[in-house]
Amino acid sequence: MITVNHVSKTYLQGETQIHALSDVSLQIDPGETVAIIGTSGSGKSTLMSLMAGLDSPESGSIHFNETNITQLSEKELSQFRAENIGIVFQQFHLMPHLTAMENVMLPMELTGKS
Template identity: 60%
Template sequence: MLLDIDNLFKSFPGVGNTPPVEVLKGLELKVEEGETTAIIGQSGSGKSTLLSLLAGLDLPTSGTLKLKERHLNSMSEEELTQFRAENIGIVFQQFHLMNHLNALENVSLPLEMNQQQDASELAEKALEQVGLSPRKDHFPHQLSGGECQRVAIARAIVIRPALLLADEPSGNLDHDTGEQVADLLFDLVGRTGMTMILVTHNSELAQRCSKQLTLSQGRLQ
């Protein structure tokens, strides 16, 4: 079992005298290596909260979250940062590229943070996988939205993550470009056997995953 979430709760403090707001309520999720899982939910259902927990960017109020048999919620901040850098790749809706770095440098960044010796070479291979080798010296403002998302995908896969998280990966693109990016993402995942969790409100995109779950009332169904 690659990912094992058991009885997960996440609440946030209320405002003033109001009680805490429970967003996730006893959530359960098990993901095998190589699986693709779509999590669908309406705005405000807790998708972003769950994604932050999966990415190790936030900690649950209670319950267990295990990735590769490691308890994320019992790690120190330093351990969690290192574990995340080595095992979790994230594709955001808004790209989150560094504007002062070119495409190759953006993709190299996670490797350099891990002090990888051949960072540039591996980054160039990742750009080649997403069809952007000729644009490696271009900066984000010189790239289209679709190209920026390809760079973001290359950055997420360059570490060969145990878990790839995709947050509305085509949500910030026009329909045709979004379809092309989705095709690329699923092709890469299929060819490499990566484990992916896709968070989306797009039911058509969700159907491309091997498993579809709906987040509602703080639980997955």
């Protein structure tokens, strides 16, 4: 289960504060399929980056099952991402010398999983 509790995130664009997310909460149960939709600039990518542990919220918490990823150190978070999270970016970058399957399997091989 993924639980997002009262998460907020602000960015600076020049001297202007951009409130990308403000007090967002949601729960995604195991096996549930969720689509995050919205207009450009509505915070979709920010929310996904926070849930993947690629960025940190200013307030609130994000839990994967019982693990509060917002409380993990950078080293712990890196290990957690390697073992638990898979991401396909809109602008993905594959290793050109690997096959598609080898690109998919690379994170598992790096963490010692088969």
